[in-house]
Amino acid sequence: MMQTHIIGVGGYLPEHVMSNDDLAKVVDTSDEWIRERTGITQRHIIAKDEYTSDLATRAGAQALEDAGLSINDIDAIVVATTTPDMIFPSTASMVQHKLGGKGFPAWDIQAVCSGFVYGLAQVDGMMRGGMFQRVLLIGAESMSRILDWQDRNTCVLFGDGAGAVVLESRDDEGGIIGSVLHCDGSYRDLLLAKHAHPGASPHNNRLDLNTDAAGVAAVEMKGNEVFRFAVTKLGEVVKEVLEKYDVQQSELDWLVPHQANIRILNATAKKLGLSTEQVALTVAKHANTSAASVPLALNDIYRAGKVKKGQVLLLEAFAGGFAWGANLVRWSK
Numbered sequence: 001m002m003q004t005h006i007i008g009v010g011g012y013l014p015e016h017v018m019s020n021d022d023l024a025k026v027v028d029t030s031d032e033w034i035r036e037r038t039g040i041t042q043r044h045i046i047a048k049d050e051y052t053s054d055l056a057t058r059a060g061a062q063a064l065e066d067a068g069l070s071i072n073d074i075d076a077i078v079v080a081t082t083t084p085d086m087i088f089p090s091t092a093s094m095v096q097h098k099l100g101g102k103g104f105p106a107w108d109i110q111a112v113c114s115g116f117v118y119g120l121a122q123v124d125g126m127m128r129g130g131m132f133q134r135v136l137l138i139g140a141e142s143m144s145r146i147l148d149w150q151d152r153n154t155c156v157l158f159g160d161g162a163g164a165v166v167l168e169s170r171d172d173e174g175g176i177i178g179s180v181l182h183c184d185g186s187y188r189d190l191l192l193a194k195h196a197h198p199g200a201s202p203h204n205n206r207l208d209l210n211t212d213a214a215g216v217a218a219v220e221m222k223g224n225e226v227f228r229f230a231v232t233k234l235g236e237v238v239k240e241v242l243e244k245y246d247v248q249q250s251e252l253d254w255l256v257p258h259q260a261n262i263r264i265l266n267a268t269a270k271k272l273g274l275s276t277e278q279v280a281l282t283v284a285k286h287a288n289t290s291a292a293s294v295p296l297a298l299n300d301i302y303r304a305g306k307v308k309k310g311q312v313l314l315l316e317a318f319a320g321g322f323a324w325g326a327n328l329v330r331w332s333k
């Protein structure tokens with residue numbers, strides 16, 4: 001039976017590192033508060049002349065190299081991002097061009113922090129259906145560009161970066177076992193960025209010549225409400241994906257979670273009976289890189305040589321929308 005396998009992994013983090021102490025110089029916060037409440041110690045920030053597509057291109061190039069492939073071997077590029085270079089064209093089309101590709105399809109996915117998990121589910125379905133043999137899937141974000149740097153409730157939480165995988169469809173055991181996705185649009189007001197610029201929302205109505213609303217973006221979040229919902233729903237979705245694909249909790253080797261808050265990660269790991277050593281942890285160094293966080297966490301344990309052939313990985317994420325989901329993968333590389 002045709003299965004979708006991860007055959008290459010890559011990641012890229014912008015050079016500039018901003019520590020909690022650096023942040024405390026611009027907003028009323030402290031290293032102690034950020035560490036204790038979130039587990040974050042630093043985050044990477046995109047350079048002034050860089051774009052999300054640049055981060056994505058670097059991560060994608062590393063994943064291709066890791067797979068031993070060139071861009072000409074790829075049938076499609078999918079980029080999960082909530083911080084595209086422009087409203088259009090898609091960031092994926094720019095990445096295709098920057099990598100030297102042409103002709104094959106390229107498109108973006110928007111499911112905020114769950115973008116990579118959604119993307120893996122979507123691409124896996126298409127590949128099982130026989131549409132593509134090899135796909136480059138990337139999660140890439142420049143969250144620093146849509147933060148209100150005066151709002152300590154949100155600006156301390158996020159960072160920039162990109163992670164990528166090359167997927168191959170082949171008649172071989174292992175690979176993506178399956179996925180579960182959810183969304184509940186009624187929670188929109190708890191986590192959103194409604195003034196995103198450039199954006200096509202009514203807030204940016206350029207026909208109203210009096211408005212200067214077409215301006216800065218701002219993530220807004222009711223943190224503790226999101227926290228509670230995330231812990232509950234992630235606890236449910238990890239059980240659901242195990243049940244759906246008949247995988248026992250005891251078979252799990254790795255949790256590769258979205259990196260929003262160490263306390264949320266620990267709650268999910270506890271629910272699954274996993275030890276700290278079985279959790280891919282990058283939140284301390286990367287903070288929350290939204291759609292990039294799951295592939296960057298995967299890249300981290302992969303490059304450290306910790307992931308072994310045959311091991312079972314559970315990927316999960318929770319996002320604005322609210323949109324959440326999980327993927328099960330049997331490592332076959």
Ligand code: UT7
Nearest residue numbers: 029030033037113152153156223224226227230260261319
């Ligand atoms: O990726 C998408 C999913 N996102 C998430 O999953 C994020 C979920 N939420 C969280 O991770 C946590 O709720 C936060 C880290 C955002 C906040 O932690 P909390 O324990 O829920 O704190 P809180 O919002 O209840 O705030 C506690 C206090 C407040 O002060 P008062 O009202 O008790 O006096 C805040 O004003 O901490 C204050 N506070 C800060 N103090 C110093 C909030 N942010 C900061 C800050 N530095 N950066």
